[in-house]
Amino acid sequence: MEGTETRQQQPPTPGVSLSPPVAPEGYTFTTIPPSSLPTANEHEDEHKEYQSTGRAGLDTKPRLIFMTGLGSFWGFCMGSFLGGRQSGLQYLAENAHRLPTTVQGWYFYHKTKNYRVMLGGIRRGMQYAGRTGGLCLLYGTIEAGYDRIRGxxxxxxxxxxxxxxxxxxxxxxxxxxxxxxxxxxxxxxxxxxxxxxxxxxxxxAGHPPHTFAKLPRVSMANENRSFFPPSF
Missing domain, CATH: 1.10.287 (Helix Hairpins)
Structure with missing residues (x-):
């Protein structure tokens, strides 16, 4: 086009040495790679550290506390239900021969029954909470020990x-x-x-266990295979 100048780069002349590039101010050229780059061993160490303490994204101590608390809560709920139901049935059996005859008597009858149900539920719930919480703590401790032994x-x-x-x-x-x-x-x-x-x-999370990583991967090439017989 008119009014434009095209500049073509000429090939270097043989025998003429090219000047090395000049680094900007504050920068230097070096052939040694930076030491801050992570190596393969560092990646493996990070993977092992995640594997040994990475269950549910929690370390060992917080995970044990969470498991114990969750197990205790579940045991308390189950024990409260069973204990309250048993206390209510026991109260009905104990007072079946002396039922109240007045409105005020029925009021105190049901009020006392509710107190007995709540008290029995709390007692049984505390017992179950201690048992289930202790079992969860025992399981978590043994699991953490196996994780540390196997790495x-x-x-x-x-x-x-x-x-x-x-x-x-x-x-x-x-x-x-x-x-x-x-x-x-x-x-x-x-x-x-x-x-x-x-x-x-x-x-x-991107950190599969070595047990799954060693499994043979199925090739995805078979997905596009046709199920229809070839045409002749």
């Missing part, structure tokens, strides 16, 4: 902790052989559920 937090440690907790609970309470089987089965199911959720959380 990895995965579902295998959760299953082992569940089985160990069931066996210890059966030994402390001197259960029968059938009850021991049920206790171990419950611990296994609980450990499988807790470990599975923990591994799922780690996988979604």
């Amino acid at each position: 990895e937090a995965d579902i295998l440690n959760s299953l082992s902790a569940g089985v160990t907790t069931g066996l210890l609970f059966s030994a402390m309470t001197k259960l029968t052989r059938g009850s021991v089987r049920s206790s171990v089965m419950f611990g296994t199911v609980f450990g499988f559920a807790a470990g599975g959720l923990s591994d799922l959380h780690q996988t979604i």
Whole structure:
């Protein structure tokens, strides 16, 4: 086009050395990479640290406190329901032969019954809260110990902790052989559920356990394969 000048870069003349680039003020050129870049070993150490203390995104101590509190709350709710219902039925049985005959008598009858129900529920709830909270604390401690020994937090440690907790609970309470089987089965199911959720959380967060990382990955090329027979 007219009025425009096109400049074409000429190739360098043979035998003429080019001057090295000049760094801006305050900057220097170097062939040594910066030492602040993370290395592969640092990535592995970070992954191991996350694996050992990364269950549910919590460290060991906060996780134990959370598990114990949640187990105690669940036990208190269950114990309060069972204790209140039993106290109410017991009160009805104790006073079945002396029912009130006046309106005021019925008022105090139901009022006393409500007090008995609340008191029985609180007592039974406190008992169940201590038991379930202690079991959750025992399970969490054993699981954290397995995580520290193996250096990895995965579902295998959760299953082992569940089985160990069931066996210890059966030994402390001197259960029968059938009850021991049920206790171990419950611990296994609980450990499988807790470990599975923990591994799922780690996988979604981008830190899958080595147990899942070593599994062979299925190729996605088969998704586009046609199911119709070839045409002749």
